Amino acid sequence: MIAPKKTYTLSEATKKLESYCAYQDRCHKEVQEKLRKMGMIPEAIDHVIGFLIQENYLNEERFARSFARGKFNIKKWGKNRIVNELKQRDISKFTIKAALEEITPEAYHTTLDTLAKKRLAEIREKDLQKCRKKLADYLLYRGWESSLVYEKIFELIPRS
Structure with missing residues (x-):
């Protein structure tokens, strides 16, 4: 037998979402999803989100x-x-x-350099082309710009 889904009043849902947002910064989409899973109707969702924004729980x-x-x-x-x-x-x-803007250009380039050198030390490939590819794949997967990645690769593994 399936237990009936718990229902929430507007004030209960608001209190629950206040603590949900106070624990960690959330985006609107996460909060809407949480309220939908709680079984709230669209009007109630809009009301709770409006309250959370007004009280600065949601920014x-x-x-x-x-x-x-x-x-x-x-x-x-x-x-x-x-x-x-x-x-x-x-x-x-x-x-x-x-x-x-939270990421300074100096920190960005320093982190890329550190990350590339660390990963290069872990790659056990002898073929330079395959080594470059593995390093490029790793850095591109992590979201680094391709121009910076290839510039860094050819700085670390010069063409022979």
């Missing part, structure tokens, strides 16, 4: 900035990957641009 720019900072500093993602992930969360181009 898309703050979310985007902390997301970009975190993914760059912790996961060492490049700008392409960060932009794609933010687009999947329906973040506006303006907000994405503001989020990328």
Whole structure:
């Protein structure tokens, strides 16, 4: 026998989402998804989201900035990957641009250099072309711009 799905009043849902947003910055899409899973109707979803924005529990720019900072500093993602992930969360181009300002050019190039050297030390391939390809694939997957990646590869593994 399947247990009936729990239903929430508007105030219960609001309280639950307040703590959900206070725990960690969230984007509008995540909050809408959470409310939909709770079985809330569209009017109630709009009301709760409006309240969360008004009370500053939900702030898309703050979310985007902390997301970009975190993914760059912790996961060492490049700008392409960060932009794609933010687009999947329906973040506006303006907000994405503001989020990328969190990453300084010096830190960006230093991180790429460190990441490329670390990965190159892990690659056990003797063929230089295959070695370059493995390094390029790794860095491109992590969202680094192809021009920077190939520039870095030919700096680290010069053409013979």
